[in-house]
Amino acid sequence: MPVDGSEHANKAISIACDLAQKYNGRIALLHILADGKNAADLLELSVAKSFSPKLTQQLKLAASNSSQPAPENVLRFIGEKILEQAKAKVIRRGVEVEVLPICSGDPAETILMTQGKVGASTIVMGCRGVSDTKQSSHGSVSNAVFSKATCTCLSVK
Template structure:
């Protein structure tokens, strides 16, 4: 069936549902599950938006913010693992940083994924309605099959 299944996680209920589906597929086909999450890049400057200075962040401040975002992303995987029974499955994990759709596509290519199983709507529902959902973008750019779970 599928040897390698990529499951992008964002902490949403749809992502948890997708992980449950992926776990069932993995059990049926003795597949490897590749769990991933994406921490977006910190902005160059949010000072004006939060009432602060217009001065850009220093490189050190940006790296501290980036690390905090990666740490938060790591917790998304930990939370998902606590909510879905993955016992007996071969599970690998990764955290990347960048634009979610592009990072998911890149990870699928890197691991040679046969299929990506992901939620139809993540935590950015309003943003997704305006700019297009990550799952929609991935379905158009991925070089493998994409199963979208609602």
């Protein structure tokens, strides 16, 4: 289950837990660094309220300069927070969870490669990620995953 802190990914956690409980499964959480993402988008994530004032100020400064993406150390910290919160939600539901190391790279390819490595029978993910554009019903990452995946995929909106 890829998690990026978006509203749809957060909703997908509940669905993934339902499936894991029903079919005696486990959840492997994956976070891919949001390389090049606009800092303003990151301030909109549900985890943003847990950011320190210093981190919030760093993101606001980066957001004020639209050409400046968030620095990698900030992205990594945000990824850790996202994984921490997702893991807590899964544990509260009584589902076995594995937190995979934070990755970087093309999100769709990384999701597909990780699915193969962990042997996941299902990919549950939000239909849209951090950049919530309205161009189609699914984001470009979920479209790419669904078109190339060899396992069951579930999109949550």
